[in-house]
Amino acid sequence: DMITRSPAMDRVIRLGQKAAASNIPILIEGESGVGKELVARAIQGSGDRRSKPFVTVNCGAIPDNLVESILFGHEKGSFTGATEKHTGKFVEANSGTLFLDEIGDLPLDVQVKLLRAVQEGEVDPVGGRSTVKVDIRLISATHRNLLQQVKDGKFREDLFYRLNVYPIFVPPLRDRRDDIPYLVRHFMEKVAPADPRRRLAGISAPALAMLQAYDWPGNIRQLENAVFRASVLAEGDVLTEEEFPQIRA
DSSP: OOOOOOHHHHHHHHHHHHHHTSOOOEEEEOOTTSOHHHHHHHHHHHSTTTTSOEEEEEGGGSOHHHHHHHHHOBOTTSSTTOOSOBOOHHHHTTTSEEEEETGGGSOHHHHHHHHHHHHHSEEOOBTOSSOEEOOOEEEEEESSOHHHHHHTTSSOHHHHHHHTTEEEEOOOGGGOGGGHHHHHHHHHHHHHHHOTTOOOOEEOHHHHHHHHHSOOTTHHHHHHHHHHHHHHHOSSSEEOGGGOHHHHO
8 A cells, every 4th residue: 555645646646546547668767765666566456467466676686697587588508507497577477567676777788678578578588499478567667867868878769768658756755754654653563563572652743753854865765764773772662763863863
């Protein structure tokens, strides 16, 4: 569920609901930690593919020499270390949704193959002799300015326009500070089942005001980590400013 009381996030939700009714490629833009994957999962959960696979790939976390194999698969013996056949993420996501996070980090040579896969609905496994048909919903995400990357020659223009059919911008947490109390409460509730000894009654007004005044460069991910850390540090059953030393600093 999307936890928000923000008009800016209401727009994101409305765009997501409209997108869920179609099959067009979606590009989710926003800073790191704003919840782009959460938006992608909400879109999947609202559409016809809700009960189908949702496969996530962080394009920035894969070594360049393995990206093609991980995305499109490979045949046994197609390269050193390929001791068995691998289907690849496109085939894993068949009939469902493929979420390509940090799409801007893809090497240019892989971008060519991705463009073909999106256009033709089929992939070329490394070392394979034939293509494999796939039926996926493609959702991409990035924290980069892809249009600037196109101008800099780091991202293919044809792929950009193929992916950027339906852009959704997720605003940073500093632009939706009204969401912070609800998010804090949600994260505190998540701590309780993980550690039953920690039964937090709430957060003090000064501490909450401090959290709302902070700019959160790491966005929701940073807020979640801060609340979890504070819950571990807490001496009593109410979180205070003392439990957020990094924010106070």
